[in-house]
Amino acid sequence: MWTEQIELISTDMKQADSKYLPTSFWQFGAKGLQQDIETNGIENFRGLKSALSFFVPTYTFHGWASSPAKYQEMMTLCETHLSGNQKAILSMQDFLSGENHARSDFRVYKASDSNKKPFTDNFNESSVGSPVEQFEFENRKFSRSSLNYLLGLNFLKQQLAGVPIKKVLEIGGGFGSLGEILLSDERNDTFYLNVDIAPTCLFSTYYLQSIFGQDNIADYKTLTTCDDFSLENLSSQFQGAVMCPWQLPKVTGELDLFVNFISFQEMEPDIVENYLGHVSRLNCKYVLLRNLREGKQLAIDGKRAGVKKQIKGEDYDVFLPDYELLATNVHPFGFETIDGFHSELRLYKRKS
Secondary structure, X not given: OHHHHHHHHHHHHOOOOHHHOOOHHHHHHHHHXXXXXXXHXXXXXXHOHHHHHHOOOOOXXXXXXXXXXXXXXXXXXXXXXXXXXXXXXXXHHHHHOOHHHHHHHHHHHHHHOOOOOOOOOOOOOXXXXXXXXXXXXXXXXXXXXXXXXXHHHHHHHHHOOOOOOOEEXXXXXXXXXXXXXXXXXHHHOOEEEEEOOOOHHHHHHHHHHHHHOOOOEEOHHHHHOOOOOEHHHHHHHOOEEEEOHHXXXXXXXXXXXXXXXXXXXXXXXXXXXXXXXXXXXXXXXXXXXXXXXXXXXXXXXXXXXXXXXXXXXXXXXXXXXOEEEEEEEOOOOOEXXXXXXXXXXXXXXXXX
């Protein structure tokens, strides 16, 4: 099935406008991801090195999730030097595994949640894709991906009295965490559309179809036979859909919420501006972004994954002329890195 999807998408991609193709950063990732699918299959994708490097975030130190020997080596040192002090050993295990950081995010999520849409209080993350890092709090499972989105949604609810979320678009949705959060609670009554490049779109397709059923999540092949790309038509047939970027211009109707977490910062400015033009065209009410305030790392001579030109927080004010900035946040809903970079949430509302 996935080989057929890859071949179909690869053929169609050759005819697509360059504005909808992988940019500098993702040209590094796409090749490795496709090779991993072909070699290892998709069933255990959340443990693949390529996925962990590009779109499956973890709390443990960079590179440790795909190299568990590094963690084991450090824990052996801790157990040797802290012999007899079990509490200290447990504290180091909590820190090195990333569980301490995850628990901190969970506490913010719990403390900031409110009883209004989008409802997230019953969320329990699936183990589809065999995650190498997933933590359990109060008998529910979470990863860094799901907690990132849960914090972002709580920021959204904190700023607004009520958010209509019947039709939600995300561009660059990773493996589908936001879709899982919104669709897993029937009270939200949401249709979720994820637009993503190949082969990343295949991972979110697999993930969401495994959770909600193949008939409820439209994939790329299904959409190629669709004559009506109106949001009304798509939402009447499916709970969600995953499409490739060159299909986005066909989408019509009106959106309630647009979300992009992190992936815009990995694109070039003209690509992002084009995507946000579609968001405005679809008369989206609210826009929720997460972006590095200082911009993503720059590419170096084709040898390091990065962008040719950075997108910084204020660039979105230019890209969204029909919207007003309502609020920004790094603490507690975003994240400040140890070396002083700020992963910032930005919330926009369409002007009257």
